[in-house]
Amino acid sequence: MPADSAVYVYGIVPAGIETDPQARGIGGATVTAVRHGELAALISELDLDRPLGTPEDLLAHEALLDETAAVVPVLPVRFGAVLANRTAVVDELLATHHDEFLTALAGLEGKAQYVISARYVPDAVLRDVLAADPRIDQLRAAIRDRPTEAARDERIALGRLVQAALDERRQADTRSVADAVAPLATGVVTREPPGEYGAADVAILADLAREHDLERAVAVLAERRAGQLEVRLLGPLAPYEFVADLRPEARTWDS
Structure with a gap:
């Protein structure tokens, strides 16, 4: 060398x-x-x-x-x-x-990591959030025609209400996605979904032999939530979430 x-x-x-x-x-x-x-x-x-x-x-x-x-x-x-x-x-x-x-x-042995990633359809989730909390719709209507600066506090309050509603919905949808695939997994890890409209990011450890079963489970979930969620299955992947962080104590470069 x-x-x-x-x-x-x-x-x-x-x-x-x-x-x-x-x-x-x-x-x-x-x-x-x-x-x-x-x-x-x-x-x-x-x-x-x-x-x-x-x-x-x-x-x-x-x-x-x-x-x-x-x-x-x-x-x-x-x-x-x-x-x-x-x-x-x-x-x-x-x-x-x-x-x-x-x-x-x-x-x-015989296992790999898979990731089920779900993203909200923006118009649909905002429509659902407005319908679920009348306060949000009322506040939107109250500030709709007011100058931005004059309604600054109300706009901040509106943003917080929408974010809180999205966070609550995201937690529920993460549980729903995890529950849908848990019977096929030997390990499940939920992660923070990326992006403003991320709905769920669930990593599982599953048998490679059950990949087709997993594909079917994700397809059923996607069909059930069509128009609300865009759902993807990624894998097989290396089991990053299911092993210890391996790093030799030697010369390294961080990404």
Whole structure:
């Protein structure tokens, strides 16, 4: 390995896996495996003169892990983990945490993470919010024709009422989405939905063999809430929400 290069670590997998010769990681580098005992680390060489932390780098990191998770159990290592060389991968990562990682991988056998993401249809949710709370509609009517500055306090109050109503609706819809897929999951994590009109963001750990069942459950949910919610199923993904935050205590770059 050249003196100006190091090893970038993507994740931990069972030692028996064979890497795809076509698999590419950050910067288009070939992905290989470093093995120790019953574990292997997916790695690629990294030129230390090259900046690390671009959106393209993060996408390459996640893509490699997600593609792996669709085939074998994988413990994702946090983005930006770099070690000096292959020996350091063994000494500082695989050997040190061998039994811990092996146990975690056993719990992920045949499983991957899926995400159910739901977004409100803006006009529909605002219409529902207005219908559900007469105070909001009354306040809107009271300030509709008043100058902006003259009705400043009322407009602030209106914004707070709408936000509170959306927050309450978002909590209820997050529970509804989680309940719809929970029977197919071995783990469920609810997260803050992104964006002004995010309705739900639910990560689950589920058997790969039940993916079609999960697709059907999400399709039923989407049909039931058609016109109110736009629902998407993402996955299979690496189980980011269901493993400890793995990061070698070595040279790293934050994203």
